[in-house]
Amino acid sequence: MNMFLKVILSFALCHLFGVLSASAEIPNHHIFYRQDKRAPLTSIEIVFLGAGRNQEQPSQIGLANTVSTLIWEAAKKQGYMDQLSALGANLDMITHPLYQAISISALSENCSESIKIVCDFLHNLEFSDSDLQYAKKQEAADYQSGLRINTYKFMRDSAISQITGMKKFKSLKTLKDLSLEDVRQYYDQLLKADVVFFKIISNRDSTEVAKLLHPITKEREIGGFAHSLKFPTIDSNIGLKAFVYTDYSHLKSVFCHWMIFCGNVGEENYIPNLISNTLTGDARGLISEYFREELGLVYGPSCAMLSSEGIRYLNIYADPRLQNSKELIVKMSDFIRGLSDNPRFWEALKERRKILKVSYVHNLTPQRSLDREINIAIYNAPYRKGGYDAVTDAEVRAFLEKFFVPKNMIMLFLGPKDHIIDILNKHWPEVDIRVHSVKELIE
Numbered sequence: 553m554n555m556f557l558k559v560i561l562s563f564a565l566c567h568l569f570g571v572l573s574a575s576a577e578i579p580n581h582h583i584f585y586r587q588d589k590r591a592p593l594t595s596i597e598i599v600f601l602g603a604g605r606n607q608e609q610p611s612q613i614g615l616a617n618t619v620s621t622l623i624w625e626a627a628k629k630q631g632y633m634d635q636l637s638a639l640g641a642n643l644d645m646i647t648h649p650l651y652q653a654i655s656i657s658a659l660s661e662n663c664s665e666s667i668k669i670v671c672d673f674l675h676n677l678e679f680s681d682s683d684l685q686y687a688k689k690q691e692a693a694d695y696q697s698g699l700r701i702n703t704y705k706f707m708r709d710s711a712i713s714q715i716t717g718m719k720k721f722k723s724l725k726t727l728k729d730l731s732l733e734d735v736r737q738y739y740d741q742l743l744k745a746d747v748v749f750f751k752i753i754s755n756r757d758s759t760e761v762a763k764l765l766h767p768i769t770k771e772r773e774i775g776g777f778a779h780s781l782k783f784p785t786i787d788s789n790i791g792l793k794a795f796v797y798t799d800y801s802h803l804k805s806v807f808c809h810w811m812i813f814c815g816n817v818g819e820e821n822y823i824p825n826l827i828s829n830t831l832t833g834d835a836r837g838l839i840s841e842y843f844r845e846e847l848g849l850v851y852g853p854s855c856a857m858l859s860s861e862g863i864r865y866l867n868i869y870a871d872p873r874l875q876n877s878k879e880l881i882v883k884m885s886d887f888i889r890g891l892s893d894n895p896r897f898w899e900a901l902k903e904r905r906k907i908l909k910v911s912y913v914h915n916l917t918p919q920r921s922l923d924r925e926i927n928i929a930i931y932n933a934p935y936r937k938g939g940y941d942a943v944t945d946a947e948v949r950a951f952l953e954k955f956f957v958p959k960n961m962i963m964l965f966l967g968p969k970d971h972i973i974d975i976l977n978k979h980w981p982e983v984d985i986r987v988h989s990v991k992e993l994i995e
Contacts, residue, residue: 674743
């Protein structure tokens with residue numbers, strides 16, 4: 553048994569809201585389960601591990617989302633959605649870098665019939681060229697709306713692609729070139745994924761739930777997508793770089809991002825999460841207190857641990873008005889570099905530990921505890937007994953001194969090009985400045 557399956561099985565016994573009995577284990581399939589008796593409902597996610605966006609080659613960017621759209625549209629076109637609606641069941645598709653999932657929510661009394669319908673359409677869906685063209689059109693529209701609504705994510709992904717050399721741009725040309733054969737091969741690999749697990753919250757007990765899944769698990773073939781935790785690595789000495797993006801309309805502010813790379817998603821998260829919570833946790837963190845309330849330089853600053861293509865980074869965001877942008881950019885950059893020696897940070901960290909200790913207990917809802925368990929299993933991340941309490945100040949300081957340094961800082965700006973470049977050249981003449989139009993974020 554490989555290490556991943558050992559991890560899956562080691563977390564398969566659920567606690568707090570329900571225990572998964574040994575009889576509920578199914579060969580090649582694993583159930584993550586919580587019992588919640590507050591309502592007669594069952595929610596099931598069928599997770600095909602190893603499928604998802606990480607399976608896409610540079611020439612196939614958009615394939616996973618396109619297949620997701622095809623499944624949805626084909627199920628609707630062939631009448632399966634109407635059958636589910638008649639039972640009061642909802643179906644949703646989820647596409648993640650590491651997996652593809654189908655989510656079913658239904659009254660528990662109708663769950664068995666709903667699963668049979670889903671099983672039927674999974675194995676009997678037919679994709680036509682006209683279906684594919686429609687899905688491509690939908691995906692292309694999503695690209696354009698995504699660029700308008702979530703420009704910052706496109707900016708960050710573009711910067712990471714340039715730094716790492718991974719060509720993962722969203723491309724209308726690549727999308728146009730996807731073939732029906734690409735789709736069918738991907739779908740076949742998805743159904744035969746080596747590991748499938750079920751994320752379940754139900755008022756029913758685990759043995760009943762396991763029996764409901766037999767139409768899906770019975771005689772399922774394997775040999776398709778395989779889960780891998782081989783993520784790219786990035787040097788923490790990449791050099792000070794700034795990406796300036798132009799041609800964005802309706803600007804009233806300069807939008808600023810500082811990306812601090814800190815390993816990959818398979819590593820322990822306690823330290824970067826603790827730092828992120830200290831800086832902007834619950835909108836009352838140190839960044840908001842200092843830059844918004846005291847200096848009045850920004851409206852909605854934030855800090856979050858994010859990832860792209862398996863690379864993990866802390867993203868600090870600020871939105872100064874144009875007249876405040878020079879002061880904000882300089883002070884925020886100095887603030888980040890000097891965090892390890894900032895007494896206010898250590899005072900805020902001490903207070904944040906107390907808040908996290910209390911919030912951890914209150915956040916153990918069935919959904920959140922289940923999500924936490926599954927994430928640990930998927931990423932095989934180290935688990936600390938004691939959680940945040942087990943993180944020492946010395947470890948936090950070492951982390952800051954390693955990663956919160958100029959040579960590991962990427963700055964992203966959206967605003968007037970000449971104004972931003974002038975600020976950068978005056979204060980950091982060594983910075984590597986790259987200018988792009990937001991129109992380039994989709995090839």
